Amino acid sequence: MNKVEFFYFADCPNYLLALDILDEALTDENLDWPVEMILVNTEETAVSQKFLGSPSIRICGADLEYSPSEEREYGLKCRVYLSDGKTQGFPPKKLIRDAIQRAKAQNP
Numbered sequence: 001m002n003k004v005e006f007f008y009f010a011d012c013p014n015y016l017l018a019l020d021i022l023d024e025a026l027t028d029e030n031l032d033w034p035v036e037m038i039l040v041n042t043e044e045t046a047v048s049q050k051f052l053g054s055p056s057i058r059i060c061g062a063d064l065e066y067s068p069s070e071e072r073e074y075g076l077k078c079r080v081y082l083s084d085g086k087t088q089g090f091p092p093k094k095l096i097r098d099a100i101q102r103a104k105a106q107n108p
Contacts, residue, residue, distance in 0.1 A: 002107055004035045005058040009076060012054035014089035022057060025096040029104075046076045053079025055090060060103040064095050 006022065008015035019035075026033060040051045051074050057064050065081070066072060083092040 002033045002060055002103060004033050005038055006035050007038045007040055007049065007051055007056040008054040009040050012078060015055040018055035018057070018090040021090060021093050022096055025093050025100060028097065029100050031100065040076065043076050047074045050074050053077045055079060057091060057096065059099045060107055062099065062103065064091055064099045
């Protein structure tokens with residue numbers, strides 16, 4: 001089953017914008033995949049969920065940017081994405097759409 005997991009913490013200033021961008025990307029792809037909202041509110045939960053920071057999105061279990069084998073620091077923190085050579089606190093739509101395309105190719 002194709003699913004999307006959206007990890008965030010309540011005080012994140014960028015999670016609502018990221019959620020809107022995710023929704024736009026799914027609409028662009030004509031997909032109605034369910035989005036599971038996962039609130040991360042403790043360091044323990046951050047580590048157990050392998051939380052890379054808020055907001056984070058996994059599509060079919062895969063993070064938008066990193067493979068599960070890559071070593072990363074997990075914790076209750078803001079996440080930064082690279083877009084057109086600049087950093088920002090939310091993922092660019094192209095990154096989300098690319099992840100959707102990979103998931104569709106692996107899980108037809």
